[in-house]
Amino acid sequence: MSNDKPMNGQHRPNSILDQLELPRARKDKQRLAPLRTAWRESWEEGGFLYQRWEELFQARHAGWHEIAVWIKTAGLLAGISLIVMMVDTAGDIASAALKSLSAAPASNADDGTGLLGTVDHPIRVFLADQAAHLAVAPAALYAFWQLAGVLSLIGGFFGNAGARIAWTLWGLTSLAMIWSAAPTGGRAAATGLAALMWALASIFALRGLTLRPIVHNHPPQFQPQFNPALHLHATLAPAPARDDSDEEPDNIHPLQR
Template sequence: MQSDDKPINGQTNPSFLDLFDQTPSDTDLDKEPGTTRLAQLRAGWNASWAQGGFLHGRWEELRQAPHAGWHGMANWIKALLVLTGVCAVIILLDTAGDIFDATLSRVADSVPATRAGTSAAGELWGVVDNPIRSYIAQHTAGLSVSASAVYTFWQMVGWFGLIGGFIGSTGARITWTVWGASSVLAVWSAAPADGRTVATGIAVLAWTIVSTLALRGLSLRPVVNNFIPPVPDLQPHIEIRPEIHIPAPAPAPDDDTPDNVHPLQR
């Protein structure tokens, strides 16, 4: 039995209530002795798989879906595929977030150990990183989140602004600008008083150098388009029409005029 719903895009919308409509009623089964509820369900199952039944129609739509394409397949199959895709994306993003968080946590835990080495880059990184760690630790004492989690979030925001800004995203570039300014303020606030100016200068220079990647292609110069549309080539055309003069027809001779009388011509 087909559904009574109105078709959408030329396709019928199946209703699950059609499956119950194909199930024989108790009155029909009571006419035959020895029938039970199980027999009623079996009869409804067989009727739904018969030609024109509810489950038979859904199976045919599912079987023809690979050949019908996205626009030709049934609407309920489209909804099922979209729901499955959304669930898969959510699971992948959640897994990728856990992996990224664990990787950043390992990097953050290994930074203090490498700072004590003789590497100049590590020492310069410690000049910027240690005040930020101290600032985060001081201002997260009364929060429900730990200082290490906030530090990891700070790193993730920085990577997002850097990568997104390099791609050309406007929102990522705004995030990178705000992130860098807040990082410089944190270094200025938590750095030792004797070396505060030097630490802040190093943070500003490092932020400016990396901004060449995050703000790649950004120009503060206004864009002026001096585009002049092409002027159509208009040439006057003189149309000369020849005049054709058709002589007027000669008057018809009068019946009373003799044939030998002709008008005088010069």
């Protein structure tokens, strides 16, 4: 019979269940004991986690060649992941910018004087004629043309060589489009006006660019000095001993030094 009685509104657990739970808890402790021992030993001096922590701590003051391989690998993987995320984000931003620009109404530019319209209208007409043979909307082509010009102008202002090349190609293609789509009577005037505008904008895009070669005349810090000298080594043989038996004239004497 069960002798469970309510105590403070709760039933006292059965003694048989308590006896079953105690061996179960002991078995769990025995199973986790090797894991706890391995965890403790890995943090002791010479253990696996202890060595990894030391390598991570020393990486702050070590050079690239002294850093552990696993730290380099983790850093490279993190850097590549960050670059992929940035490229993906930049692609989304550029796509959104192109969509917003292409969604804008393609109205003729009007600045009150008609100068911008003279340059802008032939480009719109040329892109619309070309888009009829392509799977792209005329507004998207015009938006891409605008975006390319703005980015190359900004990049060229900050001295980027690729942006300056893009700016040059952008201006030449713009002049070609204006010459092709402008009315025959005003073709030369429209192209010349666009060339002047492009030249004025190039003051900012090609800032600091020069065609003259830059020659750096820096005197060398160390100038070797050459002192040519001629060294002659002469070996003089000793004078032979004089033999009274030899008949030699008295006025001949051997050279001695």
